[in-house]
Amino acid sequence: GNSVTQMEGPVTLSEEAFLTINCTYTATGYPSLFWYVQYPGEGLQLLLKATKADDKGSNKGFEATYRKETTSFHLEKGSVQVSDSAVYFCALNNAGNMLTFGGGTRLMVKP
């Protein structure tokens, strides 16, 4: 079956630090991969996505590359801000329109 594994948090960084949140997946075929962000007390917002191998999704300074050889979709940002503090979910969509989510990684950015 499908599964998504994320690094456990919380991840605590200082403002302007480099961010990496690891995500690996298990799936048959060619899933689409997503990163969602959840701010406190809110629902999920799509941050970026990639639909095929070697695609790079990017948005708001965040980026992730679909690596089929390593079954990974790591999220990166060169310089985080306090406003990036949130929970980040990696997810995949395979055969249909059902999403499988990772456990979520809480990011805390300190000024």
Added chain:
Amino acid sequence: GAVVSQHPSWVICKSGTSVKIECRSLDFQATTMFWYRQFPKQSLMLMATSNEGSKATYEQGVEKDKFLINHASLTLSTLTVTSAHPEDSSFYICSASLRGGGRLDEQFFGPGTRLTVL
């Protein structure tokens, strides 16, 4: 575009009562709507998938008589928590998929409803 709303955003109820949560796609027609449950500091757990005009498909372990889902139109799905108990307290999130289906379709998420059962 592609906005999903939920109502109410926050509800407190007494044990034994029923609570209805609405999920609406405001500017698009949603073939499929999904209901998730999220416990504090945990990931989303898919409860059921709802297609307009047909019965919802529930995930294993989710009581269909406890969590009633109705998808009466292409823009509205409701989740009713029947005879709520404190263990039903959670954050409930819905999402909607654009008409057409398929793995490339994005899900658009509502802001969530926090249910507290006293």
